[in-house]
Amino acid sequence: MEKAFCGLNATARDFARTGQLVLDKGSANGQQIIPEKWVTRLATPAAHRIDNWGYSAQWWHPSGGxxxxxxxxxxxxxxxxxxxxxxxxxxxxxxYGSQQDEQETFDGLHSITQHHD
Incomplete structure (x- = not known):
């Protein structure tokens, strides 16, 4: 459900499906849902970093990893x-309110992905 002023209200499963769609370059069930060019844009940070992080189209690219x-x-x-x-x-x-360390969270998430089979 879209909220007109700030964001998106969805279940964890819905967010996971969105992430999977991005991971699969816009394709789901053999059908191109969003253009692969758009996913490439999300996955490619702009030339100018923001606080040492890459950024593109509402997606962040952390330093490290x-x-x-x-x-x-x-x-x-x-x-x-x-x-x-x-x-x-x-x-x-x-x-976690206004006190967050996003780099620390990214480091933890990256660590999880390094221990997959």
Whole structure:
């Protein structure tokens, strides 16, 4: 359900499906749902970094990690984290108020993707 002033209200499963769609370059069930060019845009940070992070079309590219992982971030700590090399999507639903360390969260999510089989 869209909210006219700030964001998107969805279940963790819905956010995971969105992440999977991005991971699969816009394709689902053999059908191209969103243009692959758009996913490439999300996955490619703009030339100018923001506070040492890459950014593109509402998706963040943290410093550190392997440089390929990226995430949509909610205002209070919700994440849709996409790790293409690990073929992994992680959804983190939380609310830690205005005191958050997003780099620390990214480091933890990246660590999880490094221990996959």
């Amino acid at each position: 392997n440089g390929k992982n990226f995430s949509a971030i909610g205002i209070y700590g919700q994440y849709v984290y996409v790790a293409p090399d690990a073929r992994t999507v992680i959804v983190k639903m939380s609310n």
